[in-house]
Amino acid sequence: MSLSGQQLYRFVLPAGIELSTFAWTPDSSQLAIIRNWTANDLSPNGGESFFSPTTQDAMGLLEPNQNPYLQKNALQTFNLKTGQQHLIHASKGDNAAFSDLTWSPDGKTLLVRAIYSPSSALCSRQRSMYAN
Numbered sequence: 001m002s003l004s005g006q007q008l009y010r011f012v013l014p015a016g017i018e019l020s021t022f023a024w025t026p027d028s029s030q031l032a033i034i035r036n037w038t039a040n041d042l043s044p045n046g047g048e049s050f051f052s053p054t055t056q057d058a059m060g061l062l063e064p065n066q067n068p069y070l071q072k073n074a075l076q077t078f079n080l081k082t083g084q085q086h087l088i089h090a091s092k093g094d095n096a097a098f099s100d101l102t103w104s105p106d107g108k109t110l111l112v113r114a115i116y117s118p119s120s121a122l123c124s125r126q127r128s129m130y131a132n
Contacts, residue, residue, distance in 0.1 A: 025107030029081050032110050034098045037072035064095045073097045075112060
């Protein structure tokens, strides 16, 4: 309970996960968030290692099932009236990563933007993006 008498809610993201974006319903009864992997793969000298997931992803060398940016990307909703939560992992769908969201004015529908492109950093390129 807060000092104002309203209920307070707290949730903790798993280690290595960060909050990307969020949206409340107009009546503030539901919250939707997009969770992403936090790249923490710097080499001891401060730069990124050639073998780090970030470098491998940028070079198009990671398959979607090995890509932490896609595997850890998720949409999570919280209904504060009922206590229900839903978690949808991007990797369980068609390998499109969630990137933005907004609720409809009545709070019943959630519009989610997903990024899907075979040439994007989230979907493992087949060849270098610097082709001649």
